[in-house]
Amino acid sequence: MSVASSPVRSRTGLVRAVLGRAGGYLAVFAVALTITFLLPRALPGGPLRTLGGADVADLDPAVRAQVAAAYGLDQPLPVQFWRYLRDLARLDLGESFNGGRPVAEAIADALPWTLLLVGTSVLLTAAIGVALGVIAGLRRGRGKGNLLLAGVLLLDAAPAFWVGMLAILFFGVHLGALPTFGATTVGHTGLAAVGDVATHLVLPVGVLVVAGIGQFFLVTRFSVASALHAPHVEHAHARGIPHRRVVARHLLRPALLPVHTQLMIELGWLVGGALVVETVFAYPGLGRLTFDAIQGRDYPTMQATFLTLVVTVLVMNALADLTYPLLDPRTRTRGAA
Template sequence: MSTSTTIAPTAARRGRAPGGRRARAPLARLGQHALVLWVAVTLNFALPRLAPGDPALIMYTGEGDPTPEQLAELGQIYGLNDPVLVQYGRFWQNLLRGDLGLSTGHNRPVLDVLLERLPWSVALVGLGLIGAILVGSLLGAFAAWRRGAGRHGEDRTLLVGVLALDSMPGFWIGMLLIAVLSAQLGWLPSYASAQMPEGGAAWLLESARRMLMPLATMILSSIGTYFLLARASMTTVLNEPFLRLARAKGLPERTVALGHALRTALLPIATNAAMAAGALVSGAVVVETVFSYPGLGTVIADAVAVRDYPLLQGAFLLATLGVICANILADLLYPLLDPRVRHSREVIAA
């Protein structure tokens, strides 16, 4: 009896279809992401209520000490007088309807305030992530390649330079760019908000011009991780037998470097990029504040200053959802980038 005929009845006796594991793996990952989202939402609900003192006092943004009548009114508005389980159920019900509450600082729905600033932050974080990956990975791969060719001086120079840059806080890099490019040379404005009517080519070009320094700050403060990852990965790949085989076939050195070594070395960065999205979001808060950039980071900083807790809760949920979506995207892309992962899953499922 052949192996295939032996395995099939065994799988059937256990009640498992041949592709069962392959079908369960994505569902298990989605279940993990759903669990993370539930924990984040629950913490978002619980933290203001677990803080010392009256939760209504946390929501109070007026001047001076609130009167008992004002606290009672706030408790009535936010439903803080109801049992905790009732509040939790209502919190989820409102969340599923897209109701994140009323911003006490803007006196507008939280979702409206966040959606108004969201495109600016998505553009900054997205382009910053892409730029940091491209610049850091190419520099790291180049440093490892030159090291493998015996050019240790070039590798050390790049390593020291990138590590020195990575040790600087993001706000300090931003202040240096403002001092040089804006204050001394006058090439770029020191603030990002384009004080012009929105719409039109002129506004779009001016907005892109004002975005250059915040974007450069995001990229320069983030390339260290990708440089070190690409450098370490490329160093490992250079010792792989398939590169010697490629050279034995007579392929040009540029084809070996770009078509074989670099492509394989960049695979670990695909998963790290999703994990780094959270760090970029937190870094965007500082960068946007430095440049008065009209994104979610400025909204969060302003909300902290005026104790706008509903807006802070909404921003936290939105950032958490963005990081989870980035991780789901990485799970979907990684098997496409690395055929070995796809092949191993097919073998396991068979």
């Protein structure tokens, strides 16, 4: 076989790998579309109480049928599903059952708050988790390393809802030091408004950091501990290079490659965690919007918020797949083989 055919085989293998991944993501997205449609309708009750403005049992059957027909709820599920897909293809998320507001507008108002909350949380979570993981990995099996491991595992096991309630009771009720609900205070402008938004972020961000720090810590600890005995690290030590320089130049870069993947995945899943935290702190993001939609069985809004979460997770995983080979060229060679 000629040498010239090797680059061709490499490109062909890379194209196949990319198409295979893309096909996998499309399949997951198709399943997610079906689930986001069926899940709201699987909940007990229905939207007729909200739409009819009274208890369903008290509604006249003719009125109930009229209301259901007005919102397409009288159609068979396959017909409703087809309309859902058709509207999505037109980028039409529909109108909320609660007030008739376009769902796209509600998402546009809520999403920036969730992105601010999740973005701040993931940066702090990654920085703290990686720093503690490096310390624990370098001291694996020793007192400080074991103490850090036990402490982080304890925090990681605590439910976000429970941590949030404790934070409200202690910092909000007992100390009165931090706001416990909402994202802003009416009346602030300029720099005071920026400080007010930051103050409202402290507790929900803190809860998300506690909920997400464990994964970064464990991944970093394992990677650093494994890299300590890698040949190139031991060779650097044998050459007499100072330990700190060995850690900084020869150990951290390869050891932190898995953290990149974890960062992308965590960014997606923290959006899901934010749904709980935003509900606890009445934060005006997607979580609060989803909670209100579930309470009112607002099918269009539930579908849109569930789909936003799914798309976020898929995009973050796709970015991890696409960017990891740029950081570790060995994966490009394996993928093209």
